[in-house]
Amino acid sequence: MNLKELADSLNLSPTTVSRALNGYPEVREETRARVLAAAKAANYAPNSRARRLATGRAMTIGHVIPLTGRAEMVNPIFADFLIGAGEVYAREGYDLLLSMVTDGDTEGAFRQLAANGSVDGVMVQAPVADDPRIALLKELDLPFLVHGRTGDPTGYSWLDIANIRAFRRATDFLLDLGHRRIALLNGQEAFDFAQRRRRGFEEALAARGLAPLPHLMADDAMTESFGYLTASAMLDGPEPPTAFLASSVIIAIGIRRAASERGLRLGRDLSVICHDDELSYLNNDVGGPAFTATRSSIRAAGRRCAEILIELIRHPERPPIQELWDTDLTVGQSTGPCPTR
Amino acid sequence: MNLKELADSLNLSPTTVSRALNGYPEVREETRARVLAAAKAANYAPNSRARRLATGRAMTIGHVIPLTGRAEMVNPIFADFLIGAGEVYAREGYDLLLSMVTDGDTEGAFRQLAANGSVDGVMVQAPVADDPRIALLKELDLPFLVHGRTGDPTGYSWLDIANIRAFRRATDFLLDLGHRRIALLNGQEAFDFAQRRRRGFEEALAARGLAPLPHLMADDAMTESFGYLTASAMLDGPEPPTAFLASSVIIAIGIRRAASERGLRLGRDLSVICHDDELSYLNNDVGGPAFTATRSSIRAAGRRCAEILIELIRHPERPPIQELWDTDLTVGQSTGPCPTR
DNA sequence: GGGCATTTCCAAAGCGCTTTGGGTTGCGGA
DNA sequence: TCCGCAACCCAAAGCGCTTTGGAAATGCCC
Numbered sequence: 001m002n003l004k005e006l007a008d009s010l011n012l013s014p015t016t017v018s019r020a021l022n023g024y025p026e027v028r029e030e031t032r033a034r035v036l037a038a039a040k041a042a043n044y045a046p047n048s049r050a051r052r053l054a055t056g057r058a059m060t061i062g063h064v065i066p067l068t069g070r071a072e073m074v075n076p077i078f079a080d081f082l083i084g085a086g087e088v089y090a091r092e093g094y095d096l097l098l099s100m101v102t103d104g105d106t107e108g109a110f111r112q113l114a115a116n117g118s119v120d121g122v123m124v125q126a127p128v129a130d131d132p133r134i135a136l137l138k139e140l141d142l143p144f145l146v147h148g149r150t151g152d153p154t155g156y157s158w159l160d161i162a163n164i165r166a167f168r169r170a171t172d173f174l175l176d177l178g179h180r181r182i183a184l185l186n187g188q189e190a191f192d193f194a195q196r197r198r199r200g201f202e203e204a205l206a207a208r209g210l211a212p213l214p215h216l217m218a219d220d221a222m223t224e225s226f227g228y229l230t231a232s233a234m235l236d237g238p239e240p241p242t243a244f245l246a247s248s249v250i251i252a253i254g255i256r257r258a259a260s261e262r263g264l265r266l267g268r269d270l271s272v273i274c275h276d277d278e279l280s281y282l283n284n285d286v287g288g289p290a291f292t293a294t295r296s297s298i299r300a301a302g303r304r305c306a307e308i309l310i311e312l313i314r315h316p317e318r319p320p321i322q323e324l325w326d327t328d329l330t331v332g333q334s335t336g337p338c339p340t341r
Numbered sequence: 342m343n344l345k346e347l348a349d350s351l352n353l354s355p356t357t358v359s360r361a362l363n364g365y366p367e368v369r370e371e372t373r374a375r376v377l378a379a380a381k382a383a384n385y386a387p388n389s390r391a392r393r394l395a396t397g398r399a400m401t402i403g404h405v406i407p408l409t410g411r412a413e414m415v416n417p418i419f420a421d422f423l424i425g426a427g428e429v430y431a432r433e434g435y436d437l438l439l440s441m442v443t444d445g446d447t448e449g450a451f452r453q454l455a456a457n458g459s460v461d462g463v464m465v466q467a468p469v470a471d472d473p474r475i476a477l478l479k480e481l482d483l484p485f486l487v488h489g490r491t492g493d494p495t496g497y498s499w500l501d502i503a504n505i506r507a508f509r510r511a512t513d514f515l516l517d518l519g520h521r522r523i524a525l526l527n528g529q530e531a532f533d534f535a536q537r538r539r540r541g542f543e544e545a546l547a548a549r550g551l552a553p554l555p556h557l558m559a560d561d562a563m564t565e566s567f568g569y570l571t572a573s574a575m576l577d578g579p580e581p582p583t584a585f586l587a588s589s590v591i592i593a594i595g596i597r598r599a600a601s602e603r604g605l606r607l608g609r610d611l612s613v614i615c616h617d618d619e620l621s622y623l624n625n626d627v628g629g630p631a632f633t634a635t636r637s638s639i640r641a642a643g644r645r646c647a648e649i650l651i652e653l654i655r656h657p658e659r660p661p662i663q664e665l666w667d668t669d670l671t672v673g674q675s676t677g678p679c680p681t682r
Numbered sequence: 683g684g685g686c687a688t689t690t691c692c693a694a695a696g697c698g699c700t701t702t703g704g705g706t707t708g709c710g711g712a
Numbered sequence: 713t714c715c716g717c718a719a720c721c722c723a724a725a726g727c728g729c730t731t732t733g734g735a736a737a738t739g740c741c742c
Contacts, residue, residue: 045456050698079420086441100427115386225627260601286566391728
């Protein structure tokens with residue numbers, strides 16, 4: 001069933017049927033009702049391919065996921081962000097095009113999307129320092145929103161959490177408990193967010209005249225095994241940390257495993273703070289928060305990012321939209337005073 | 342830059358340029374080379390919307406994710422499956438359309454996709470008993486592949502792992518170690534896979550004349566907190582289990598937390614086996630496998646599912662394709678003989 | 683060199699929708 | 713009675729591509 005057939009069956013022109021379905025005012029309400037009823041009865045839905053061609057809009061937003069080498073984007077936060085964004089897209093009538101890039105040529109993928117017009121805008125996640133994607137997308141004149149930020153953050157739209165502040169506060173919290181040998185298990189420092197977190201950590205130390213301890217700092221893909229292996233090595237090494245600051249709950253879970261193997265109880269023998277993205281399957285709140293954590297819902301971020309991106313698509317001349325979200329600090333059972341020995 | 346402009350600049354007809362770009366034989370190689378060079382120089386890419394309309398193919402595959410109430414699909418395995426499938430789609434020139442359904446009307450979403458022709462086929466994940474999606478998709482005549490299976494599995498294409506066999510084997514493994522009070526922490530038993538796993542568990546017990554213990558069986562969304570809370574309650578209750586069988590590493594991590602809080606060491610005081618989907622950020626293999634586990638890569642499943650679905654789309658008259666994958670049993674450090682007391 | 687099969691290219695007709703630029707019709711006011 | 717204005721509807725022209733059905737040019741054979 002297509003528009004013409006539907007129109008014929010109603011003794012109307014395709015024009016009128018199209019207008020009736022799309023809510024234009026030039027059609028009598030009675031006619032519109034007739035059309036809507038017939039469309040429903042015939043289970044008619046306008047062909048999206050034809051509609052996209054005719055309107056020139058793709059009604060689609062692209063997410064490009066690089067799959068190079070390490071876990072990188074293939075981490076669990078990716079799913080929750082996607083879900084949040086997808087909810088909004090569905091509500092607003094946009095499709096979500098997910099594009100995996102295996103050859104490392106993310107920029108080529110963007111060029112392709114722009115050239116063949118299959119999306120109206122794209123989401124940029126996990127920017128690295130002076131991320132080339134930003135310059136490229138400006139050049140391509142394709143609406144985009146960055147989750148995170150980098151370089152000079154004035155010329156484009158982004159949404160980010162206050163990473164420096166969060167990690168500075170978390171570090172202060174540990175320092176206030178008397179900890180001095182604090183380890184930082186960070187995400188890959190190629191990413192801007194990890195650099196900021198490190199900076200927050202170092203600033204807090206510096207404010208008390210302390211220097212970071214190189215042997216207690218590591219960064220890598222945020223996996224459980226990274227947390228486990230790194231924490232194990234640090235705990236078994238000279239000058240072991242009395243507290244850990246981790247960039248993700250996943251890492252913290254690895255740390256917990258290392259601690260538990262060594263008979264160390266969290267909150268008493270060892271303290272752990274992490275950043276909690278509030279992943280749906282790693283709820284940190286059951287029976288009181290397990291980990292003391294800085295928190296910010298990645299799913300809510302996905303939702304808001306989608307809203308902003310759609311706004312940018314609808315109003316291309318709009319000045320950039322920028323949002324900085326503060327994080328919460330929730331005190332859980334994984335932190336306590338530095339054990340004196 | 343569109344086809345006509347490109348053709349004009351080459352003094353060729355759009356027909357010829359289109360054929361040159363699409364590899365048809367009716368064009369001289371020299372001409373083809375000229376066209377390709379010009380297209381590249383002009384950074385030309387055919388408009389995908391127009392192409393889709395003209396060919397009648399969407400070159401898009403849909404994944405529909407229900408977001409009703411509980412975590413359900415919003416679990417971490419979803420991401421890895423998606424990534425695997427996405428790799429193949431990208432290689433084969435298909436787009437991946439991700440559709441979130443928030444109002445619970447998954448079937449309506451499928452109808453919509455079929456009616457407006459925005460996908461050539463869909464992936465069905467996590468089927469429940471006699472899943473209505475299967476009948477619907479047959480009726481809509483939309484190619485689809487089920488990851489998992491349910492009901493009468495002869496009339497459609499699917500890929501599944503041997504859940505019964507896996508859980509039977511895992512249970513046997515625990516029984517051989519002398520365990521008798523074995524707890525099952527399953528995924529939601531509305532899902533077919535969870536029902537099969539339970540069946541494998543019960544069959545293994547029955548084969549030794551044992552009955553399952555109702556107070557040691559639970560099923561829910563596979564979150565860390567489900568594992569933690571349920572294991573805590575069971576361990577603190579009467580007749581605590583000496584071993585756990587869990588449907589996911591995530592659940593097992595929760596069990597480990599409960600055990601560790603009670604000073605129980607895995608592999609010595611308490612045994613845990615889980616099913617491991619080989620999630621990229623929860624590698625179970627670092628420094629020897631942490632958990633004894635039945636294993637099957639969900640990402641590899643995603644890849645293979647995508648391949649099969651594309652095959653089905655290309656050859657609609659093909660008889661159903663069905664694949665049953667066996668799982669590996671990897672012995673890790675989380676299991677040991679039943680402690681005698 | 684003419685006939686015939688290839689090779690190489692093109693004009694034009696869709697694909698199914700939206701949208702522009704009118705045409706009718708009906709009604710109130712002069 | 714006629715005009716003007718809404719209200720309602722339609723024909724036709726795109727959107728940018730693919731593909732059918734030739735036509736012109738070329739090559740080959742006898």
